[in-house]
Amino acid sequence: MKLDRPENPSRRNFFKSGAAAVTLTLAPGVTVMAFGGSPAAAGQADAGKRWGLMIDVNKCASDCTACVSACKTENGWEGHGDPEQAAQWIRKVTLKDKATGHETSMPVMCQHCEEPPCVDVCPTGASFKRVDGIVLVDKHTCIGCRYCMMACPFKARSFVHEPTTNQKEHAPRGNGTVESCTLCVHRVDEGRVPACVEACDATGNGAMIFGDLNDPESDISKALAAYPTTALRADLDLNQGVRYANF
């Protein structure tokens, strides 16, 4: 049934124009302006942008899990019960080179691939890629088949094994659906940086840079041009949005 909604000039349009003005004045420099967007673009995902992360493995401290804790607090996925069934949107991985014995550590999360295998295999299209490169799960359509979890080469996705309550307002999560790192899309859409990047900056290590990969003047693009970086499982040619430097 096609919906014919009566025109309501009062509430909606009033708030729309009001909100844009409010955003600009309340948070100068931090929100929309930081990423060179326009107020109009703030109301929509921008196809001209491609959001990405650069993680400098050298700067990542082996005993630090600030990014993981920040993500847990921000998105509310602290599990209780069986750790094998608990969700993990981001985790610190410790690597030891089998040949040389050299040890490093780095955070691994959804790689926000340009050619995501999880999007290809989702039967309902719940796993999708936004125009600005962020890969998300539309939990309204997710049937919980877990095929995307089988398909992800990075084990980025988690299945919610028990009923949830007290979810964060900006990060709904529910029993029987699949979830993963959203690149803090609720923050990105407000012009802020993901919680993990903010936390990493706060520790002083500064191993994570977030930004627009399509913008040659952004910090991340300049860093990617300056340092040798690689993508995980580069052989799969997925063109991830997450790059690792000095690894």
Added chain:
Amino acid sequence: MERTIYREIKATQSLWTLGIILAALIAAAGLSVLYVEHNGHAVTGMNNQIVWGLPHVFAIFLIVAASGALNVASIASVFNNKAYKPLSRLSGVLAISLLVGGLLVLVLDLGRPDRLLVAMTTFNFTSIFTWNILLYTGFMAIVAVYLWVQMDRSVHPKYTKPAGLVAFVWRLILTTGTGSIFGWLVARPGYDAAIMAPLFISMSFALGLSVFILVLMTLFRMDGRNISDALLKRLGNLLALFVAAVLYFTAVQHFTNLYATEHSGIETFILSEGGVYTTLFWGVQIVIGSLLPMALIYGGTPAAAGTRAALASVLVIVGGMAQLYVIIVGGQAYPLEIFPGYEVSSSFFDGEIANYSPSVYELALGVGGVAIALIATGVAAKVLRILPTNLEDKNLEG
């Protein structure tokens, strides 16, 4: 050869007993589904490392066997082998029932089975799952038409062959689709192989025929009908041939993987260091499920053809379940190789062999699916004229 007379089986005491047992198993499955849906998958043995477990082993078994069960009808209609013609109707009915059982297990294990309508209306055509949904439902419709063409006297028999051909081709595409669920996953070293599709096709032949043989012999015995020894011998021989085909594709899969150094990890895991998976592969899949049935059939033991066929079928089924368990669960138990050349550890069990202990709820659901398939077949045999009455030696031809 005298004209084949199809008759419903009688409602004997043994049939009722079997029906009640199967109904109880279905009830147990229903209760387990309610429990898992209410408490979440936390109560099952599946976790974020092993996302598909025992229910999926049962479901894929039933779906693969469903496509193979239609084989007997295809041999009759498409390949013009008259000896199998009387068995076509049971073959079609069994194909539909097994598929329904398998799909029910799959759907009831979903995280959100209440969203089945979403799955049936929202399609992503890059996903082989979506194509499978269409192939499975199409299969049921096509086999129903195939059965109707055979059973309705007002329909000319000339339509049987084209219907059989469509059903045969459709089921090959369907089984290719089922194998491609795994074959098209680039992420995991145990999958990502083109041979998955033909491997599943060969498995469908073997598993479908073994289920068919057992169901045929059971229903006939319960109704006091005879099957000619010569027919059983032929069915047994066919089964052994199909088992050999499965063995061939398995061998090709593993030999190819063994040759590539990058796959040495997964091969070592499955073939020697995988604990339960290695035991299931060599002990159950290869020895019990492949070599022993072939020895039984080709070995020329003095036992009756029927006994040999039945026993071989049971062994093939057990071996098939083990093979699917090794593929589905073993393929997930081996850790993803995100960092080749490194020893990996994390709080998310990277680099570790994953643990999986199936819960009783998963077993109940899987067995419930089998029970649904069997009860549907039994009801069909009781209500419809699908079983022939004269499979005697003297009527065997071709």
Added chain:
Amino acid sequence: MKRLLAILGVFLAVALPAAAEDGLWKYGPSVPAATGEPHPEGNKYMRKYHMEMMKHDRDLTMRDGNRSIEASLKECFDCHTVKDEETGDPVTYQDERHFCRTCHDFAAVKVDCFMCHRSTPEGFEEPSPLHSRLLDLRDGLSDAEATEIAAYLAENQ
């Protein structure tokens, strides 16, 4: 006579729920009053079309990233929060006094939203359902939790 009764029965079956909706009849749902300004579209419109509005807008937000739509689920709680009289805390969807439940329980339509979305304003610590907390028994209960469960059981014997 029987036909007359049948027609009367059908008429009542259709008319009564409609009458209940307008609150004309005390057997209808008693929907708690909201705070703040009423919707300009009117209650009748909102009751009928709120789901279509939410579904239409949720796809714009989810898929296109359009966050400027001022009709999100969390906006509803600005005016439609029901508070417990004793504690002053908002009630969650588990409680039958929750705004959405008062009508949806009557209409017998399951609300799917709160399987994933929180059902109270942000900032309030929603308690987890008691029976799911029993899963914590695998990890052992803290003293506070054990006392709370014992009190609940004693209260509800």
